Amino acid sequence: MVLEATVRTAPGYVRTLIQQEELPLLRDHLLRLDAGSRHDRFNGYLDDSFIERYAARCAEDGTVIVAYIVDGVVRGAAELHPPEGEALPEVAFSVEASARRQGVGTVLFRRLIAEARWKGYKRLRITTGAENHAMRALARKFGAHLAFRHGESTGTIDLARTPEAELADLAASPFAAGRALLSLNSTCWKIISSMYDNRAA
Numbered sequence: 001m002v003l004e005a006t007v008r009t010a011p012g013y014v015r016t017l018i019q020q021e022e023l024p025l026l027r028d029h030l031l032r033l034d035a036g037s038r039h040d041r042f043n044g045y046l047d048d049s050f051i052e053r054y055a056a057r058c059a060e061d062g063t064v065i066v067a068y069i070v071d072g073v074v075r076g077a078a079e080l081h082p083p084e085g086e087a088l089p090e091v092a093f094s095v096e097a098s099a100r101r102q103g104v105g106t107v108l109f110r111r112l113i114a115e116a117r118w119k120g121y122k123r124l125r126i127t128t129g130a131e132n133h134a135m136r137a138l139a140r141k142f143g144a145h146l147a148f149r150h151g152e153s154t155g156t157i158d159l160a161r162t163p164e165a166e167l168a169d170l171a172a173s174p175f176a177a178g179r180a181l182l183s184l185n186s187t188c189w190k191i192i193s194s195m196y197d198n199r200a201a
Contacts, residue, residue, distance in 0.1 A: 016111070068104045124159065
């Protein structure tokens with residue numbers, strides 16, 4: 001994983017799970033979702049056995065899980081699923097009721113986009129239920145162009161870099177900020193050195 005830094009948001013924090021953690025932590029989080037949240041997340045009510053199988057698959061297929069953790073328990077999760085064939089990598093989000101309206105979704109989204117860029121992805125696919133207004137609003141905030149069809153909203157997020165996107169990356173990872181600062185210092189030193197050499201000549 002590229003982003004090992006922990007991002008704190010009161011009262012919890014956000015970090016990328018290691019693979020051994022994914023199955024139990026993601027599974028238990030998804031099983032805790034209330035009926036409405038489960039419907040929004042999977043665009044329909046699904047029983048516990050489906051969720052257990054789904055979490056097991058995520059732990060095995062290279063899915064990246066960025067988690068919002070409170071007291072050692074995952075209360076929100078952003079999933080970055082690897083591409084299958086010609087399909088785009090896909091993202092999905094879920095936040096338990098106790099963690100809503102605290103900016104958790106925004107922090108998770110920023111961190112996940114930084115992970116996707118590190119992996120070299122150029123575009124992401126997002127699918128959400130037609131009634132999941134919070135998720136649709138969050139996706140649009142990050143530039144998703146959504147279209148409604150067959151009872152769900154689907155769209156893509158272009159990961160072309162913009163100044164705002166760069167700032168989001170730096171906020172998501174102090175290590176990235178450090179690399180950017182070193183790069184800036186190196187550039188400034190080269191300019192100053194060049195000016196001094198010209199004056200000496």
